[in-house]
Amino acid sequence: MTPLKLIVGLGNIGIEYTDTRHNAGFWFVDELAHQHKAVFKAEKKFFCDIAKVVINRREIRLMKPTTFMNLSGQAVAAVAHFYRIHPDEILVVHDELDLPCGSLKIKQGGGNNGHNGLKDIQAKLGTPNFWRLRLGIDRASDKNQVVSYVLKKPTAEQQVKIDESIVRALDEIETIAAGDFQAAMNRLHSK
Numbered sequence: 167m168t169p170l171k172l173i174v175g176l177g178n179i180g181i182e183y184t185d186t187r188h189n190a191g192f193w194f195v196d197e198l199a200h201q202h203k204a205v206f207k208a209e210k211k212f213f214c215d216i217a218k219v220v221i222n223r224r225e226i227r228l229m230k231p232t233t234f235m236n237l238s239g240q241a242v243a244a245v246a247h248f249y250r251i252h253p254d255e256i257l258v259v260h261d262e263l264d265l266p267c268g269s270l271k272i273k274q275g276g277g278n279n280g281h282n283g284l285k286d287i288q289a290k291l292g293t294p295n296f297w298r299l300r301l302g303i304d305r306a307s308d309k310n311q312v313v314s315y316v317l318k319k320p321t322a323e324q325q326v327k328i329d330e331s332i333v334r335a336l337d338e339i340e341t342i343a344a345g346d347f348q349a350a351m352n353r354l355h356s357k
Contacts, residue, residue: 167345169222170297171255173198174229174242176283178317187324188235188316190261190301191283194332195228198339206230212248214241221343231283238283239290246291256296257342258287259335261316265302268327270335272299272342272351280312297347301331 175195176188183189195217199206204217206228217228227249231241246256254274260283265271275295278284288294304324306315320328335342338350 167347168252168254169224169345170226170257170343171224171249171251172227172229172242172245172257173343174231174238174256174258174287176235176238176258176260177230178235179232183317185319186317187261187303187320187328190303190328190332191259192230193328194259194299194301194335195230197332198336199228201336204228208232209245212241212244213237214245216245222340224343226343236282237286239286239288242287243290253291253293253296256291257299258284258296259299259301260284261303262300263303263305263312263316265300265304267302267304267320267324268331269302270300270331270354271302272297272347272354274298274347299335299342301328301335303328 173195175191177192178188199217202219204219206215206217209216213233215230215232219226219228229245231238233240274297278288306312338354341350
């Protein structure tokens with residue numbers, strides 16, 4: 167088990183994106199910071215906002231890239247290289263079209279499934295072997311409407327389900343932060 171050193175929430179900056187499905191990763195790290203009374207501060211040299219929390223007596227950085235989604239890897243790689251954080255010590259939290267709204271999955275490595283934020287992180291880190299917490303947002307009914315779907319607000323019912331999934335994941339944050347992903351998966355994937 168390798169403990170985490172960095173938790174990255176993916177999203178797009180700008181007020182027009184705040185409540186959109188693509189910002190589910192931001193929602194997660196915002197809530198985690200709130201629970202720990204941590205405050206995000208701009209780190210322009212790393213192209214992100216960073217907060218620090220202590221979980222299991224270990225300091226973990228929370229990060230929100232201030233690039234747009236497609237350039238998320240620029241920020242993740244800058245922080246990882248500066249602080250000598252290995253890919254298996256990174257958890258990236260992101261929206262996932264291929265999961266039903268409200269469900270969540272943890273995995274390490276794999277493809278990016280067309281998610282441009284993940285694609286850029288893989289390219290900039292030179293590996294796909296970081297951890298992912300995938301927050302289900304449902305799939306657009308028309309595959310040609312994926313971009314507009316992720317950049318719109320979820321329905322009220324979807325928002326409740328996404329919020330509930332974030333709470334469930336945060337209930338497991340000590341286990342996840344300790345690197346005991348199997349135990350967290352056993353509980354989270356069975357719900």
